[in-house]
Amino acid sequence: MTETKTSGNRSRETRIGVIGRPIDRIDGPLKVRGDATYAYETTLEGTAFGYILGAAVAKGRIAEIDTGEAERAPAVLLVMTHRNAPAQPDFGPAVTPTVPEVFTRARPALNSERVRYYDEPVALVVAETFEAARAAAGLIKVRYDEEPGLYDLPAHVADAYAPKRTNAGFETDSVIGDFESAFAAAPVKVDATYRTPFEHHNPMEPHATLAAWSGNELTIHTSAQTLANFRAGVASTLRIPPERVRIVSPFIGGGFGSKLIAHADTILAALAAQVLQRPVKIALTRQQMFANAGHRAEMIQQVRLSTDTDGRLTGIAHDVWSATSSFEEYCEQTAVFARSLYAAPNRVTRHRLIPLDINRGEWMRSPGEAPGMLAFECAMDELAERLGLDPIELRIRNEPVQDPERGVPFSTRNLVACMEEGARRFGWERRNPTPGRAREGRKLIGYGMAAAIRPNYIGAATARVAIDRDGRVTARLDMTDIGTGSYTILTQIAAESLGLPISSIKVELGDSRFPRTAGSGGSWGAASAGSALHNACNALKQRILEAAASSEASPLRGAGATDASFADGEVRLGQRSTSLADLIRRIAPDGFEAEGSVAAGAATQSYKAYSQHSYGAHFAEVAVDCDTGEIRMRRMLAVMGAGRILNAKTARSQIIGGMTWGIGAALMEQTVLDPRYGHFVNHDLAEYHVPTNGDVPEMEVVFLEEHDDKANPLGAKGLGELGVCGAGAAVANAIYNATGVRVREFPITLDKLLPALPVIAI
Amino acid sequence: MQSFTYERAASAEQAAAAVAAQPDAKFISGGTNLLDLMKLEIERPAHLVDISRLPLDRIEETAAGGLRVGAQVRNSDLAADPRVRSRYPMLTQALLAGASGQIRNKASTSGNLLQRTRCPYFYDRNMPCNKREQGSGCAALQGFNRTHAVLGASEACIAVHPSDMAVAMAGLDARIETISPGGETRTIPIGDLHRLPEATPHVETVLGHGEMIAAVTLPPPPPGRQVYRKVRDRASYAFALVSVAAIVEKSGDRIRSARIAMGGVAARPWRATEAERTLAGAVASDGAFTDAAEAALAGAVGHGGNDFKIPLAKRTMRHTLAAAVESA
Amino acid sequence: MAETDYRNGPTRRAVLEGGVATGVLLATSIPAYAEPAGAVSAAASAAPAPTMPMTLRINAKDLSVELDPRTTLLDALRNHLGLTGSKKGCDHGQCGACTVLVDGRRINSCLTLAAMHEGDEITTVEGLAVGDRLHPVQAAFVARDGFQCGYCTPGQICSAVGMLGEARAGWPSHASADVAAASVALTDAEIRERMSGNICRCAAYPNIVAAIRDAAEGA
Ligand SMILES: Cc1cc2nc3c(=O)[nH]c(=O)nc-3n(C[C@H](O)[C@H](O)[C@H](O)COP(=O)(O)OP(=O)(O)OC[C@H]3O[C@@H](n4cnc5c(N)ncnc54)[C@H](O)[C@@H]3O)c2cc1C
Ligand code: SF4
Ligand code: FES
C-alpha cells in the first residue's frame, strides 16, 4: 500500500493526507466474510447455555416459584432464582451521588423476590444446550402477589418532580431574563405541545455475554460500548476488585447507547459460571431487550416561542415532562440544546420527571437532541409560518453571536452556512410555502428542513502504541468499534502521524486490559480515543527521535536538527533521512512503546472558554398518499459542519444512519406501554417498526470544511449522533408542507393524518 | 420450545394419518409461522409431521381453465409463475406485498392460509387471550387494538387474519382441497375455511384434526382488471393495516361486475358482497366507488385504537376501485 | 381457572409462568432464604436431551451431527457447527440477519429446523468467498461501506446473492409496475423493496443499495 505517498492538501494538519481519506474499513473483509466474532460467537470448551425467564407482572413480589420440573428436565444444569443466586449488593438509591456512578453501580439480578418491572428476570436456567435451557424455563411456575403500579405518563403529569440534574450532569432548569412577561407581550407567538413516545434502541445484535472464571479471575466476552464502565459495574455487582474482571468486546453489533452498562445477560452469566464452574453463555431474546436493555422515555414537551414582528425571538421556553423509572432515575437532557441554539433575551428550559413502574431509560442515540429537536424544530417551523417567513430566514435572524446562555464564544459554528448550502443543493426555492398545494397525481409533496446541533464531548482516554523492529506498529486501547469506524480512523491517525502505510498499522480494541478510554458513547469516541492515540504517536516519535539522535547505531546520530518529520516510511532529521524500520532495527531491536492521553473535556480550559458543538441542516422531501395518508420519503440531504472529518466514507455512513433514525422517529418508531399491565405491548421487530431499506430514500451528505482547534488536537468533533438531531423534524415539517396537517404526537402515522386529509375527487 | 418428535411424511395420506394418530401432532410446512409460535410456546406440538417435501409443489392447469396450486407451492414460486402473473396479477401482487423475500421463499400456500393472528397479546403468554387460552379474556378489546378487526369480531376476540395471499384468493373465489386421514378428500370454498371468532376464537378453521390441505384451485380468471392494494405502516415488511383486492369488469361506462375482498379488517379475508352488489350495473364514478365503500363498511365497529381503519378501508377501497377501473 | 369472563379474564395474580392453568404448587418446597453462594448444586438429573443424527451439506461439505430435533438451522450453524457468520437478530423471521441460501434460495435460517434440511445444499456467508477472493457482492459491500457494525451484514450479503438470482429469473417484486412483464430492470427502488427483509439498524441502506447495484452491474 502506498497511501502515504499521495499527499493531497498540504495544510499543517493534513500533511500526509491519510486522515480524512475515504479508505475502506479495516475490518470490512472480516465483516463481509462472517469472520468478525461477536460476543455470543466466542466458544470455550464446556460452555453451557443460559436462558432467562422474565416476570409476568410489572410490580409485586414472587409469592411462589416452583422450579422442580425445570430442574428435572433433560440436560438442565442449574436453575437459579432469588432463592439460590449468589449474594449481591442491594440495588441502592434511585439517584447515585455522582454522575459516573450511574455507570459503575451494582446492578444485581435475581437478588430479591421483588418485581420492579415487567419481564424483569425471575429465573435463569442453564443447560447443556440452548434448546434445553429455553424449554426448561417454560416449565417454571411462578405465582405473584401483584401490586398496582403506575404506567400512564399523561395521567400523572401533576405528580412530576424536578430532578437534581439531567443526564450528563446538566442543570435541570435554566432561566434567563423574564420569559413569561416577554411571551405575554409578544406580537407573534407559538405555544405548542408535542408528544414523543417510548422508543427502543434495537441494535441488531442482542445483548449477549459469555462469562468464564479461571480461579478468581473473570473474563466476560460481551457486547459493550465502554469497557471500563462495564468492568466497574460487573465488579461492584459481584463484589470483587475490578482488576479481576476482564471485558472483551472486539466487535459490537450496534449499541446506540444500550450497551453502556451491564445488563442481566452479563451479571447472570457471571454468576452462573461461578456456580457451575464452567463457562456460561446468555443472550437476551429480542423480546426481552424491550424491558431489559433500556429505552427512550415517553415525553410531553411544551415549546413556547415569541418574536417581535420582524421574527426576532424575544422568548424561548422548552418544558419537558418525561417518564422515568420509579427505582432508578434517568432524565434525558431533552431541552439542553435549546440553551445554545438560538438567540433570545428571555429563556427558560426545564426538565420534570414522572416515575413509572418500568425499567430505567438508557442513553439512546442523541439523548436530548433526538426527542427535543423533534419538538423544538417543528415549533420553529410553526413560528415561521405564523410570521410568513421562510424557515431558514427565521433561523438566520436568530443566529446568536455567542452562546446565548453561557455567554462564551463558539469554538466554531457553521449553522447558517449549512442551511444556505443545503438550500442551494436541495432546490429549497421550489418549496411552496403554502402547505397542501404541491400534488403529483394522488401524492401530496412537501419539503421540510430543520437545524441540527450536538455538543462536542471529550472523555478521558489513554492509548498505547508500540513499534517493532520491522516497523510494524500496534496501537492498543480499550476503545470499541460499534460500527462507527474506530478501527479504521485510529489506523489512519497512527498512519498519518508516523508516516507509515495503513498496512503497517494494527489497531487492537475492545479489551479492558488495554489502556482505558471513554469508549463509544456521546459521539465522543473518535475525538477522545483519536486524540489520545495522536498524543501517543507524538510521544512515540519523541522517543524515537531522542534515541536516533543519541544512539551509536543510529544513522541520524548527531543530525543536530530540530525539524524532524515522519513521512513515507522514513524519518527525516534536518537534511538526513532513513527508513523508520531500518532505524528501529538498528537502535532498538526490541522496539519502542509510548502512551498518550487526553483529559476529559469538561475539565479543560478550552471547554470552559468556548461553547463547542457540531452543527448541521437537514432537508427532506416526502410524498403523502392523499387517499390513505401513507407517508413515504423521497429524498434527504444533510449539510454538516462537524470539525475535521477523519474518514469521509465512514463519516457519511454515520450521518445517513442518523438521518434514518430521524425517519424512524418521525414516521414509525413507538413502543406502546399498556397502562393496565405495564408491559411494552409491541415488543418485537415485527410490531416495533424500524425503517427498512424500502423506507429510506436517496440521501446526500455534505460536510463543510471546518477545523475546530479548540475542540481537541485533531480538530475533530462528534458525528455519530449529529445525523439524528433535527432529522425527524425536517421530515415532520415536510409532512406539514405536503398536507397542511400538523401532527404533534409522534410518530406521525397515517391514522393521525387521515382525519384531516381532505377527500380529493377521483 | 417443548420437545417433540419429528418425522418426514412419505405421502399425503400418511401425513394426514400421522397427525390424526396423535392429539398433539401438527403438520409443519414452511415452518415460518409454526416455529415462530413454538419458540414462544404458544404452540406446543408433541409431534411434527414434515410435509414440506411432499410432491404437492406443482401448479397445474385445470380442465375448467383455472389453476390448481399444490399446498407446497412456495409463496415466491406462486407469485413468480408466469400464468399467475398474467391471469391472476392481483394474487401475485398480494403475495409480493407480504412478508419478505426470504419468508416467501419458505412459506407454503397452505401454511399461508393457516397462519395465525399477529395480535400482540396473543403473542405474549402472560396476557389474557381467549384465542391462546380459552376463557382467559381478551386483552386487546380494551387495550392496544390499533391493528385489530372492525368486521365480524366478537366480544371474545377481535383479532385479524394477517394473510395477504388469502385476500386475493378470496376475491378470486379459490377453493381449498383437503385430504383426511382416511384418504377422503373435500373441497371448501375459501370463504368458508376460516371461522369468525364468536365465542370460540381458538377454533379458527373448519378443518378437522389431521385434515390436510392438498391444493388450492383457482377458477378461471374472472373478466376485469385486478388490483391488490395494501396499506401499511412502513414501506415494506409489515402486515396490512387494511388491504383491498378488487376486480372490476366494465361495459361501456358502466360496471358489469365487481369482486372485492378486504384484508386486515376481520378474522378472515372479508368478501365485500354488499359493495359488489352496489357496483353491479352502476356507472363507474367516484360516487359509485364511495357508495360501495360505505356499503362494505356499513357494519363495521371500531374498538378505539382501530377506529381509523373504518375510514381508511373506505378510502382505500374507493381509490382501489378507481384504479381497477382506470384501465379496465 | 375460576373466571371465564371474556372481557376481563382471570385475575393476573393467578397467572402461572408455565402457562399450565392446572399447575399445582408444592408450597412446602420453598426455602425461606437464599442459600449461600457456591452451595448451589447442579440440578439433580442432567439426563441428556434426546437427539437425532443428521447430515447437513453446508458450503459443499457434508457434516454429520447429532442434534436435538428442536434445533433450528441457525442454531445448528452457530452453536453446533462453528459457523457463526450467520447472525441471530430476532430468532423470529423479523430481521433477516440469519439469511442463508438453501439450494440457491434465500431463507431465514431461524425459522426452519435443521432436520428439515437434510439433503439440501446450504450456503452460508462463509461459503461465498473463494479463498482470499471475496464474492463480488462482498467486495462491493466493502467498497461502498454497506455496513457499520457488521451484524446484519452476512444476512444482507446472502440475501443480496439470492435476490440477484431472483431478479435474473425475472421475478417481479412489490415495486414492479407490471408484475406480468417478463423481465425486471433492477432499479434502486427494486433493490430497496427486494432487500427490505433485511433490517439494518445502523441504517447503511443507501450504501447497501449502491453495493448491490455495483455487483449487479458487474462493476
Ligand atoms: C416477520 C414476518 C412478517 C410477515 N409478514 C407477512 C405479511 O405481510 N403478509 C402475509 O400474508 N404474511 C406475512 N407473514 C406470514 C407468512 O406469510 C407465514 O408465516 C407463512 O405464510 C406461513 O407458511 P408456512 O408454510 O411457513 O407455514 P407453517 O408455519 O409451516 O404452518 C402454519 C400452520 O399451518 C399448518 N399447516 C401448514 N400446511 C398445512 C397443510 N397442508 N394442511 C394443514 N395444515 C397445514 C401448520 O400445522 C401450522 O399450524 C409474515 C411472517 C413473518 C415471520
Ligand atoms: S384479540 Fe383475540 S387474539 Fe388478541 S388478545 Fe383478544 S382473544 Fe387474543
Ligand atoms: S434472526 Fe432470523 S430473521 Fe431475525
Ligand code: FES
Ligand atoms: S451494519 Fe449494523 S445493523 Fe447493519
